[in-house]
Amino acid sequence: MWCHRLFHLQSRLQNVLKGQVICWALQQFNSKSLFPLAIRWHHTTSKSLNCAWQQHEDHFELQYANTVMRFDYVWLRDHCHSASCYNSQTHQRSLDTASVDLCIKPKTIHLDETTLFFTWPDGHVTRYDLEWLLKNSYEGQKQKIIQPRILWNAEIYQQAQISPINFQSFLETNEGLKEFLKNFLLYGIAFVDNVPPTQEHTEKLAGRISLIRETIYGRMWCFTSDFSRGDTAYTKLALDRHTDTTYFQEPCGVQVFHCLKHEGTGGRTLLVDGFYAAEQVLQKSPEEFELLSQVPLQHEYIENVGKRHNHMIGAGPLLNIYPWNKELYLIRYNNYDRAVINTVPYDVVHRWYAAHRTLTKELRRPENEFWVKLKPGRVLFIDNWRVLHGRESFTGYRQLCGCYLTRDDMLNTARLLGLQA
């Protein structure tokens, strides 16, 4: 359209002729008599040369930093950061959003340097920094990855040669902690070395990155193959790859393992990057990926052993993705604990089983399996929303201690250290 032609002409001129000619061009564009249709487009000089905006009937359109953004007027009013609408000390909104007229439109708009000023019908003025709008617009945000990751199979992980963080530096320096969290966020697993092999030291370690998440298994747990609980984990049997606590509405974010003792054979730990496998499914069979991310089902934990009585149910799809950018953030995969499927009709069920098979095949590829023998002194942290774990059957006495962590608090620690999370 005409308006867009103007815009392109402007940026072309800008590239070819630079600043001073633009001022001329802008005057022309804003002149009613020469270009009658251009009156609703506003261009600007100075720093933000390539900024233009238009006030539409039901939204505000802004072109800035090579991005076309569209803002709803209620959204704009709702995001006013004036002293009466927003408490900048607590970073909380004071404005009652429900009191904003859903048909609100600004009376006037003007730009000063890099700030847009909106005057609303009641005279209230809102200022928006152009950079702030760019950073917080849907168009600017939808491309952004929330959590950068390196997806791995055994070879990729081993070639990365990530060294375990030393216990001392993990506990005593922010650099050590940051290095650890950086690796943990990128790969979904990380090790700490030279930890005294006790439950107390393991707890101290865990507390450094997050609050411990207490569950039906306790706060810190220390288990052997004594079948003290109604779960296969408390035996010597092999356990196929899985994530834990799929039967919680929100599965535990992080799992910590510290093998305090093993006098016997076997018992190696298996680790598989669930996101790497899911990515393969997405590449090879996008419809199946979509199905796995849309069909909700339940996982369940029913325990009746001795005095222990528990019944937990968690519902959700196997793959959880953010709707706005399709980024995968949680895999819930535990074939042992998957409950009766009664949430979808038979034909969808059949397609779901096929998709589940595709994912399972990827998860079971030997090249995706990273095997490690846990030893006293080396603590393993697993992102339970991403990396599956399993174990080989074993003989002899084996004692594993650890805990679950709350994901929010781990991410909080990471952000405070300046990491993207």
Ligand SMILES: C[N+](C)(C)CCCC[C@H](N)C(=O)O
């Ligand atoms: C032993 N420990 C407390 C670590 C976990 C036991 C939970 C095992 C359960 N099947 C699940 O996958 O959630």
Ligand SMILES: O=C(O)CCC(=O)C(=O)O
């Ligand atoms: O025994 C192990 O190595 C792990 C068992 C397990 O899957 C768990 O405790 O969650």
Ligand SMILES: [Fe+2]
């Ligand atoms: Fe487990």
